[in-house]
Amino acid sequence: MTSTSSRSKITPEREMEFYVAALDLLREGGYEALTMEGIAARTKCGKSTLYRQWHSKPQLVCAALRGTRCVTLAEIDTGTLAGDLRAVARATSANARRDTPLTHALVHAAKQNPELAKALRENLIEPEVAEIDAMVRRAVDRGEVAAGNPAIEFVAVQLFGVMRAALLLHGSHADEAYMTRFVEAAVLPALGVTATPSGP
Known part of the structure; x- marks a missing residue:
């Protein structure tokens, strides 16, 4: 750094x-x-x-x-996990059309370049995983999510995985609507969080 x-x-x-x-x-x-x-x-x-x-x-x-992202995940704290993860959906999808092809290319390049792989992990992947994990910890502290819920471990994997998978599976980028539906239909239910679709 x-x-x-x-x-x-x-x-x-x-x-x-x-x-x-x-x-x-x-x-x-x-x-x-x-x-x-x-x-x-x-x-x-x-x-x-x-x-x-x-x-x-x-x-x-x-x-x-x-540095070119409009919103960093560290800035997100809405007071509820549903609100936080919907904000993550907005933030991660905002530059999907621009960033996703670059990310695919960099992940491919990183397979042959250990220095790039290390930089991606330390400067992009690990900080954003930590920021999502912090959102979930806040939800546990507030009593929104049970501390022993096994889905806690996979929240960041789900969110980042669907960003890459959407382009491969559907031929289109994961936009805000897609990411929000995913959060509401898959991520929140697995965590035991009931929230009105697209609500606070």
């Missing part, structure tokens, strides 16, 4: 320029063709600037994916 002090010399606007350039180049040529030199050329900066801030291509790619 990059320290706050090492990133302090770059404005948020400039940081976003780097993120957008990295993702655009990733879409255009794939992960193997993406280079720090290419990002530097597109953003008219020195390559050393990128290495100083992110240290490696995998770290920059992961930062770009996370």
Whole structure:
């Protein structure tokens, strides 16, 4: 992870320029063709600037994916598990059309690139799994979900799995309506949570 002090010399606007350039180049040529030199050329900066801030291509790619999302899961806390998971459905589907093909490509590339695989786990997968787990723990603390419910272990797996599976099985991205139906029909019932469809 990059320290706050090492990133302090770059404005948020400039940081976003780097993120957008990295993702655009990733879409255009794939992960193997993406280079720090290419990002530097597109953003008219020195390559050393990128290495100083992110240290490696995998770290920059992961930062770009996370940094361009409109809502992070850590920001979600509606006061109920149903509300939280519906908000997760909105957040994860918001950029599905843009992010899902990239994620598929990166997962494939990670099979041949241990450094990329490690960066994806540490910077994207593990933080978001932890954020969903925290939502479920709050629900247990509130008494919404029984502490021993065996479905607790699989909430994050279900949510992230359906995002990838929808494109493969249906040929379309998991949009907000699809994700919300999934949460209401599969995830909440397994946790023993009764909620009015699309309600609070």
